[in-house]
Amino acid sequence: MTTNAPSTETVGLYGADASPDEQRAALREGRAPVAVYGMGKIGLPLALVYGETSGAVTGVDVDPERVAALADGNNPFEHEPGVSGLLSELVADGRFTSTTDGEAAAATARVHVIVVPTVIDGDDDPDLGALEAVTETVRSGLDPGDAVFVESTVPPGTCAEVIQPILTAGDREPGEFGLAHTPERTASGRALRDIRGSYPKVVGGVDAESGRVAALVYDEVSDNEVVRTDSARTAACVKLFEGVYRDVNIALANELATLTDAFDVDVIEAIEAANTQPYCDILTPGAGVGGHCIPYYPYFLLDGVADPAPLIRTARSVNELMPGFVVETLVDGLATDGPVEGATVALFGVAYRAGVPEARASPAIDVAHRLDRLGATVLAVDPILDELPEMPAERVDIDEITERDVDAAALVTAHEEFGHVDWRAFEREGPEGGRRGITVVDGRQALDLSETAHSVYTVGRGWR
Numbered sequence: 001m002t003t004n005a006p007s008t009e010t011v012g013l014y015g016a017d018a019s020p021d022e023q024r025a026a027l028r029e030g031r032a033p034v035a036v037y038g039m040g041k042i043g044l045p046l047a048l049v050y051g052e053t054s055g056a057v058t059g060v061d062v063d064p065e066r067v068a069a070l071a072d073g074n075n076p077f078e079h080e081p082g083v084s085g086l087l088s089e090l091v092a093d094g095r096f097t098s099t100t101d102g103e104a105a106a107a108t109a110r111v112h113v114i115v116v117p118t119v120i121d122g123d124d125d126p127d128l129g130a131l132e133a134v135t136e137t138v139r140s141g142l143d144p145g146d147a148v149f150v151e152s153t154v155p156p157g158t159c160a161e162v163i164q165p166i167l168t169a170g171d172r173e174p175g176e177f178g179l180a181h182t183p184e185r186t187a188s189g190r191a192l193r194d195i196r197g198s199y200p201k202v203v204g205g206v207d208a209e210s211g212r213v214a215a216l217v218y219d220e221v222s223d224n225e226v227v228r229t230d231s232a233r234t235a236a237c238v239k240l241f242e243g244v245y246r247d248v249n250i251a252l253a254n255e256l257a258t259l260t261d262a263f264d265v266d267v268i269e270a271i272e273a274a275n276t277q278p279y280c281d282i283l284t285p286g287a288g289v290g291g292h293c294i295p296y297y298p299y300f301l302l303d304g305v306a307d308p309a310p311l312i313r314t315a316r317s318v319n320e321l322m323p324g325f326v327v328e329t330l331v332d333g334l335a336t337d338g339p340v341e342g343a344t345v346a347l348f349g350v351a352y353r354a355g356v357p358e359a360r361a362s363p364a365i366d367v368a369h370r371l372d373r374l375g376a377t378v379l380a381v382d383p384i385l386d387e388l389p390e391m392p393a394e395r396v397d398i399d400e401i402t403e404r405d406v407d408a409a410a411l412v413t414a415h416e417e418f419g420h421v422d423w424r425a426f427e428r429e430g431p432e433g434g435r436r437g438i439t440v441v442d443g444r445q446a447l448d449l450s451e452t453a454h455s456v457y458t459v460g461r462g463w464r
């Protein structure tokens with residue numbers, strides 16, 4: 001394994017004698033080379049934005065196929081506007097390279113940006129395995145003056161209590177290098193725009209100098225202001241508070257939606273009207289909350305917290321109940337036609353959010369398992385996922401689903417392609433030659449089936 005010592009002309013920013021302007025110049029001129037670890041949905045766009053600024057970025061990933069694709073200038077995330085063009089440009093200019101040799105990248109980089117997956121395990125505990133592994137890689141090439149930025153979403157205290165001990169298990173001591181939490185406020189589908197500066201960038205160091213270096217770097221990299229917190233722990237709480245706020249808010253919307261029949265109103269209409277005054281911002285009810293952000297953040301925030309935190313935990317439970325609400329509603333609707341056992345149900349949308357090819361923690365997975373346990377056959381339709389996650393369903397192409405004999409349907413994720421499905425094709429011959437519809441549960445207020453014979457339940461609006 002080649003480990004090249006940093007070339008003499010590279011500059012460490014942490015504890016540097018150079019003036020801030022000279023440090024900014026060093027970053028811009030590529031004399032503070034950057035390595036970004038984790039070429040995923042966030043890491044790749046982030047590396048490209050660093051490349052726009054510093055002109056010397058190495059993208060590191062453990063997946064050789066990902067690295068090879070990037071080396072050829074092939075963008076794995078077609079759904080991300082602007083990434084393909086910027087990747088091609090930076091690869092052609094030699095300003096972005098990619099490698100699986102993280103140790104070699106760490107040896108030459110002076111700024112190390114970590115953005116690998118942080119998820120929860122089967123016990124809802126944070127799984128920081130990838131983060132710890134990549135930190136070992138960074139340590140192998142960590143030099144005095146280097147800066148390490150943790151972009152991955154992490155539980156509070158992770159930088160000081162998990163990352164720093166790994167980084168100082170070798171030749172380095174605390175105070176020789178910078179370590180800061182610089183959480184990413186980016187949504188898939190608009191990553192470049194968000195990273196460049198849709199929102200203020202929050203940074204917090206394990207010490208003041210780390211915070212200073214992180215603020216200087218991100219002031220150069222992003223167009224928006226930098227919000228510097230007093231510690232890495234505070235920066236982690238900022239990120240997690242944002243996510244938990246969203247989870248609790250969605251849970252309120254979902255609970256209101258489950259009371260649609262009790263209130264006997266169109267809850268969506270009422271929410272939209274309530275939101276017309278500035279002190280109300282109720283989000284949108286749906287079939288559930290997926291992805292590896294919002295469903296995970298409550299568990300990150302409460303990791304190691306013995307206090308009951310009933311609101312945060314209850315909100316999580318409410319959101320986790322929504323797939324069951326969708327299935328119960330579908331079963332009620334089917335009852336007039338026959339038992340759900342033996343029925344064939346079309347499940348539209350497996351990705352966790354419309355237009356994003358990611359299925360982690362998608363509500364659709366829970367919907368499929370519940371239907372399968374009730375004896376139904378599930379046909380899953382998703383036009384943007386390369387492959388389905390592990391779930392009890394037969395995948396059917398969007399162009400073929402209307403040829404199948406379907407007893408009911410549930411829309412869980414509102415991909416725009418579903419608006420072009422010929423929903424009338426699911427109708428059947430009724431008595432006296434009329435048309436008989438099927439039960440449809442619309443979990444995202446995405447469908448207008450008023451011109452069909454279907455019996456439709458829209459989450460938040462009720463039966464139509």
Ligand SMILES: NC(=O)c1ccc[n+]([C@@H]2O[C@H](COP(=O)([O-])OP(=O)(O)OC[C@H]3O[C@@H](n4cnc5c(N)ncnc54)[C@H](O)[C@@H]3O)[C@@H](O)[C@H]2O)c1
Nearest residue numbers: 038039040041042043061062116118130134152153186188
């Ligand atoms: N996706 C989002 O909308 C979003 C938004 C904000 C923050 N985040 C956070 O960003 C982090 C990454 O999320 P993502 O969506 O980019 O993940 P992703 O799954 O799309 O990509 C992660 C990449 O890291 C690579 N990887 C795993 N272990 C590695 C290692 N040891 N060394 C180098 N590379 C390694 C994987 O091969 C993969 O290519 C997570 O902590 C997530 O919480 C994600």
Ligand SMILES: CC(=O)N[C@@H]1[C@@H](OP(=O)(O)OP(=O)(O)OC[C@H]2O[C@@H](n3ccc(=O)[nH]c3=O)[C@H](O)[C@@H]2O)O[C@H](CO)[C@@H](O)[C@@H]1O
Nearest residue numbers: 184185186187250283284286288289290291293294352353
């Ligand atoms: C930087 C970062 O971490 N960014 C995150 C990213 O989050 P994300 O990519 O996970 O997307 P979300 O929009 O949060 O969706 C999550 C799930 O919640 C469902 N949902 C959503 C809204 C609603 O009103 N009702 C719902 O039911 C939806 O279907 C999906 O399953 O972007 C959000 C801003 O877009 C940020 O706030 C959020 O921090």
